[in-house]
Amino acid sequence: MAPIPATLYRGREGMWSWVAHRITGVAVFFFLFVHVLDTALVRVSPEDYNAVIESYKTPIVNFLEVGLTGAVLYHALNGIRLILVDFWSKGPKYHRVMLWVISVIWIVIMIPGFYFMTKHTFEQMFGGN
């Protein structure tokens, strides 16, 4: 028997960028679902709303926020890329280049983003005071 059954299609950048677009899209949708629920709570009971928001102030949720930012950012940048692929006459020709461009932009934004977003958590977890 062969070592690995190759049922997975070995697509290239285009396929994997689409897979990532799907995953980030679904992730953002589930965030919005929770977000609408917790925000709507403020009209029902401001105290309960405060309690829910208070429960978010943990390192885990903070890292989830970083993940959410990364997902939204990728989905937005890749969305622009997809619009260009469909509606810019040279889009399909440069789709790989555009993927590398958005990847660089993503990294450039996420490195300081990660620093500032998690600064407070790191200080809380490992800080002296």
Next chain:
Amino acid sequence: MRKSKTAVVNTQSPATDSDLSIPQSFTVTVSVRRFNPDVDQETYLQDFEVEMYATDRVLDALHKIKWEQDGSLSFRRSCGHGICGSDAMRINGLNRLACKTLMKDLDVTKPIIIEAIKGLPLEKDLIVDMEPFFAAYREVLPFLMPSGAEPERERIQSQEDRARFDDSTKCILCAACTTSCPVFWTDNQYFGPQAIVGAHRFIFDSRDSGAASRLEVLNSKEGVWRCRTTFNCTDACPRGIQITQAIAEVKQALIRGKI
């Protein structure tokens, strides 16, 4: 034999002189995903050892297996030269024509995994039912629909007008594109890249006047808007057609309402 060339070879490595003049064969493991509908519940991989040369095609390996080892191995092929479009299959996880894939372009130290194309009903071994694929092609009306009275002579077309759809005329209906599309795998109602290329060939033909009917078909729920531009089709096409580009052109024609 030319003297000067032999001399150079001899100074470098005298022992390999014969190696250079005689191509060396090697043993390759070919792992084929088999399925016999009369016996098997599920597909399974079966390994075959074949003696190959670097210039041999994957099709040659399949022939050797069928002719010398296991006559029950089933696959389609006709011309064997990349034009009939019969032998599209998944070779190491990518849709390729077996007759256009050479041993020297594959990693022969590992088994070569050969599977049927994905998304169409599997009939036996590497053979799938192509009918849904051809049905989608027929739906886009892939024939010339001229307007006006039949001319006395040929329908004249400028070189620029001919070049407009040149790329999409290259299609050989092998289904490598359509069965590489993740959207098609999960939604068999989607027309698929090939049908859109087939429509593109006539939509952008200056002699044709059936564009409106074809665009109407492709504007449906299962038409061009299903395309998620994964570029798998463009990468898989053995004819090098810029399929995603062609699909984008059809999308633009639909949005702008003109060709």
